[in-house]
Structures are given as C-alpha cells and as structure tokens.
Amino acid sequence: MQLREFMAAVGATRDTVRFYIEEDLLTPSKSAGKYVFTSQDIIAYDEIMQLKQLEFSIELIKKIKQQHDINCSTSEQWQQNLALVEKEIQKAEHELKRIEQRKEKLISVSNQLKDLLMAQ
Structure with missing residues (x-):
C-alpha cells in the first residue's frame, strides 16, 4: 500500500x-521512489503507538525495536526489555513522589490562605 493508504489505515499524518x-x-520498502507499506508496517506502527501510550521516549522505543530485531522472541530480548520497563517504573515512582510533594505544598498554601480569609 502507498503512503496515503497507510496513513488512512493507521490514522496518522504524513x-x-x-x-x-x-x-x-x-522501514517500508521503496518502489519507483515511493514508500510501499505492508501489514507488518501496520503492526510496527501499532506497537510504536502502544509504547507511546506508556509514555516511552523515542530513544527507548528504538532500544526495544533493536532488541526485537536482534533477539526476536528470545529470553535475552525479554530480559533486556524487562530491565528497560523496570527502569521506567522507577522513573514513574520518582515522578509520583515529586507530584505528591507538590500536592502537599499546594495544600499547605491553600490552608494558609483559608486561615487568612477566616481571620478577617
């Protein structure tokens, strides 16, 4: 399928x-200077979107793809992907702590403002 058909199939922009x-x-092939997409490209695009929904960076998605291309469906691929995912979990936990601290500070400011308003 051509680029336009692929875009319609996956709902993406050019x-x-x-x-x-x-x-x-x-990695679509090229024929007469135009990209030619296959059903495998649709699967690859869907996988990219799944990883993007997990908020993985492009660099991390590239690492996962490289592991897939080199060690497809092997325990080595799964171990390396597991390590990448666990690292992302640690980042998410750190971010949650940061957000909770911000929330606590905002609540404190809110309470101070409420106290000032009640003292009037």
Whole structure:
C-alpha cells in the first residue's frame, strides 16, 4: 500500500509517518521512489503507538525495536526489555513522589490562605 493508504489505515499524518521512518522505527520498502507499506508496517506502527501510550521516549522505543530485531522472541530480548520497563517504573515512582510533594505544598498554601480569609 502507498503512503496515503497507510496513513488512512493507521490514522496518522504524513509528518508522523515520515518522522517514524526517519527515526528508523518504520522501514517500508521503496518502489519507483515511493514508500510501499505492508501489514507488518501496520503492526510496527501499532506497537510504536502502544509504547507511546506508556509514555516511552523515542530513544527507548528504538532500544526495544533493536532488541526485537536482534533477539526476536528470545529470553535475552525479554530480559533486556524487562530491565528497560523496570527502569521506567522507577522513573514513574520518582515522578509520583515529586507530584505528591507538590500536592502537599499546594495544600499547605491553600490552608494558609483559608486561615487568612477566616481571620478577617
């Protein structure tokens, strides 16, 4: 399928598809200077979107793709992906702590303002 058909199939813009091609996350073939996409490219795009929904960076998605390309469906791939995912969990936990601290500070400010208003 041509670029336009692929865009319609996955619901993406031309710029988005080209970005993922430039980042080597999508690797369609070329015929007569035009990209030719297959059902495998649709699967690859869907996998990219699943990882983006987990808020993985492009660099992390590239690492996961490289592991898939090199060690497809092996325990080595799964171990390396597990390590990447566990690192992301640690980042999320750190972010949650930061957000909780911010919330506590905001509550404190809110309470101070309420006290000032009640003292009037």
